[in-house]
Amino acid sequence: MSLLDGLQRSGAVRPIDLALAHALQRIDGTVAEPVLVAAALASYAVAQGHAAFDLDGAPSLVEAPLDWPDAADWRDSIAACSWIARPERDAASDEAAPLVFEDDRLYLRRYREYERRLAAALARLCANELPAVHADVDALHARLFPQRDAGAAQARAARRALDTPLMLVTGGPGTGKTTTIARVLVLLAAQARALGQAAPRIALAAPTGRAADRMAGSVRRIAQQLRDGGIDGALCDALPAEASTLHRLLGLVPGRPNARFDARHPLKLDVLVVDEASMVDLPLMCKLVEALPVGARLLLLGDRDQLPSVEAGDVLAALADASDATPSPAAPLAGRRVHLDRGYRQTDALVLEPVADAVRRGDAAAALDGLRAGSGGVQFHEGALDPLAPATRERLLAPWRRLIGCSEPREALDLVNRSRLLTALRDGPQGAVQLNARIEAALAGAQREPYFHGRLLMITENSARHGLFNGDVGICLRDVDGAPIAWFDGSDGMRAFHPGALPAHTGAFAMTVHKAQGSEFDCVWLQLPAVDARVLSRELLYTGLTRARSELHVLGPADAIAWAVPRHARRVSGLAHRLGA
Numbered sequence: 411m412s413l414l415d416g417l418q419r420s421g422a423v424r425p426i427d428l429a430l431a432h433a434l435q436r437i438d439g440t441v442a443e444p445v446l447v448a449a450a451l452a453s454y455a456v457a458q459g460h461a462a463f464d465l466d467g468a469p470s471l472v473e474a475p476l477d478w479p480d481a482a483d484w485r486d487s488i489a490a491c492s493w494i495a496r497p498e499r500d501a502a503s504d505e506a507a508p509l510v511f512e513d514d515r516l517y518l519r520r521y522r523e524y525e526r527r528l529a530a531a532l533a534r535l536c537a538n539e540l541p542a543v544h545a546d547v548d549a550l551h552a553r554l555f556p557q558r559d560a561g562a563a564q565a566r567a568a569r570r571a572l573d574t575p576l577m578l579v580t581g582g583p584g585t586g587k588t589t590t591i592a593r594v595l596v597l598l599a600a601q602a603r604a605l606g607q608a609a610p611r612i613a614l615a616a617p618t619g620r621a622a623d624r625m626a627g628s629v630r631r632i633a634q635q636l637r638d639g640g641i642d643g644a645l646c647d648a649l650p651a652e653a654s655t656l657h658r659l660l661g662l663v664p665g666r667p668n669a670r671f672d673a674r675h676p677l678k679l680d681v682l683v684v685d686e687a688s689m690v691d692l693p694l695m696c697k698l699v700e701a702l703p704v705g706a707r708l709l710l711l712g713d714r715d716q717l718p719s720v721e722a723g724d725v726l727a728a729l730a731d732a733s734d735a736t737p738s739p740a741a742p743l744a745g746r747r748v749h750l751d752r753g754y755r756q757t758d759a760l761v762l763e764p765v766a767d768a769v770r771r772g773d774a775a776a777a778l779d780g781l782r783a784g785s786g787g788v789q790f791h792e793g794a795l796d797p798l799a800p801a802t803r804e805r806l807l808a809p810w811r812r813l814i815g816c817s818e819p820r821e822a823l824d825l826v827n828r829s830r831l832l833t834a835l836r837d838g839p840q841g842a843v844q845l846n847a848r849i850e851a852a853l854a855g856a857q858r859e860p861y862f863h864g865r866l867l868m869i870t871e872n873s874a875r876h877g878l879f880n881g882d883v884g885i886c887l888r889d890v891d892g893a894p895i896a897w898f899d900g901s902d903g904m905r906a907f908h909p910g911a912l913p914a915h916t917g918a919f920a921m922t923v924h925k926a927q928g929s930e931f932d933c934v935w936l937q938l939p940a941v942d943a944r945v946l947s948r949e950l951l952y953t954g955l956t957r958a959r960s961e962l963h964v965l966g967p968a969d970a971i972a973w974a975v976p977r978h979a980r981r982v983s984g985l986a987h988r989l990g991a
């Protein structure tokens with residue numbers, strides 16, 4: 411049996427990946443079989459979140475015991491194929507070739523172009539000349555960041571942000587990224603005033619609606635604190651009260667490839683702040699940076715230890731690596747990042763840092779010790795494989811049961827958003843689908859209705875027509891006549907939909923950690939699987955743990971910690987290399 415047949419029979423890759431190989435075979439019967447297989451894998455790699463297929467990575471990309479070609483032979487046959495461009499050998503190599511082989515990575519042309527365009531756009535952005543920081547602004551900086559040891563990294567990040575058009579601020583939850591950048595925006599307003607310019611046009615954006623709402627809420631709170639602290643109100647007015655999703659900002663409509671704003675029709679702003687940058691994928695980051703007008707500033711906030719974007723990328727990690735490169739003309743991002751590592755959040759109860767830090771560092775034994783010690787709001791239900799078992803059932807369901815007596819949509823949504831069951835997997839007994847169904851059955855009780863009072867819903871597709879987007883969460887409530895209505899949060903208040911008219915959606919009491927990226931909950935129940943799975947990674951565990959604000963329950967075998975912590979959810983990408991790392 412040929413390798414291509416073997417790949418097909420294994421069921422490990424998608425029909426569309428094989429279709430690319432078969433199309434190539436039809437066009438040119440002389441294309442060697444290893445090349446056809448590599449083409450299928452280049453397509454499959456993108457679906458797995460990689461920008462390209464790394465030739466040495468076949469066994470870890472495809473879960474099937476196949477006899478992979480010898481790496482050197484594979485390389486040679488790819489290099490000899492006229493359907494694959496080789497820009498390193500021939501800069502003008504065929505623009506029409508569907509695949510590009512570069513740096514030992516095989517790309518679908520489109521993704522190689524996204525990487526190349528993003529690297530070029532970032533280099534252009536970094537080359538923008540900025541006026542020198544005015545003395546008044548330095549004075550205000552000193553006032554906003556009184557030099558205490560604890561806040562020194564924040565002060566440094568803010569000062570650096572003033573004199574660079576691109577700045578990355580990385581750090582875990584509650585390390586003060588938003589606090590720092592909000593003060594930077596006040597300083598930029600002061601700089602414009604000192605130079606006799608109009609106040610800067612500032613936009614706040616994030617990859618998901620929830621993350622955008624959370625950011626806007628934080629910035630509004632910080633603006634008020636600054637006003638209360640005696641900072642000039644006119645400067646504080648420069649802080650936007652709202653934030654939008656990146657899709658809305660760019661005018662990207664589902665199903666249409668082109669954004670309303672792009673390099674030829676740039677965004678009308680001077681400063682763009684993007685939160686949760688770890689969730690931004692390669693195509694979106696490319697479109698975003700290209701759409702910035704000349705002279706604009708970009709401030710990226712994120713936590714590189716979290717899961718990378720679902721779609722192709724791991725852009726934040728690449729940018730962070732590029733910012734750590736030795737300064738040189740080939741490394742435009744060098745020195746443009748500050749990492750904040752001290753947590754400030756007022757947690758009353760939750761002491762998460764020892765466990766989260768151990769996971770981040772890759773120390774499984776320390777993570778397990780921290781979980782077992784179980785102090786400060788962290789509880790490890792060691793060996794528990796079913797959160798609905800008697801030991802935890804009522805504690806898990808209690809906050810959602812309270813919804814029965816609640817008829818006010820916003821109050822109900824706030825209540826239900828306080829607690830969430832997160833899973834590593836989607837399917838199987840410890841997966842989100844089954845657990846959610848069982849929770850719904852327990853809560854619906856006598857109602858036995860699919861859209862029972864208090865059911866939590868999550869939208870799973872983008873629908874511009876409804877103004878509802880993948881990941882939006884809403885609540886079903888019965889109206890006075892007993893008819894079910896689904897309520898979703900909107901910028902103008904709660905919006906009502908007939909459940910039958912909603913775009914694709916699912917129940918959301920239990921959801922995967924992937925779906926919970928960008929959200930936080932007072933209480934998180936994190937169910938780990940009984941058996942190892944490839945999605946179980948250090949980043950997944952870290953992201954799951956850090957969604958909790960005041961109470962965290964981890965359920966699962968101790969082994970799950972040992973499986974997850976050594977495994978990285980890293981992605982194949984050439985972006986850092988293009989930026990001199």
Ligand SMILES: Nc1ncnc2c1ncn2[C@@H]1O[C@H](COP(=O)(O)OP(=O)(O)OP(=O)(O)O)[C@@H](O)[C@H]1O
Pocket residue numbers: 560561564581582583584585586587588589590628753754755756
């Ligand atoms: N230097 C500081 N001194 C005291 N408190 C601080 C300091 N910096 C931040 N905080 C407080 O810590 C909390 C978290 O800050 P902030 O929201 O800015 O963190 P973040 O890194 O943006 O968090 P997230 O990743 O969740 O968005 C806030 O309550 C803030 O007031």
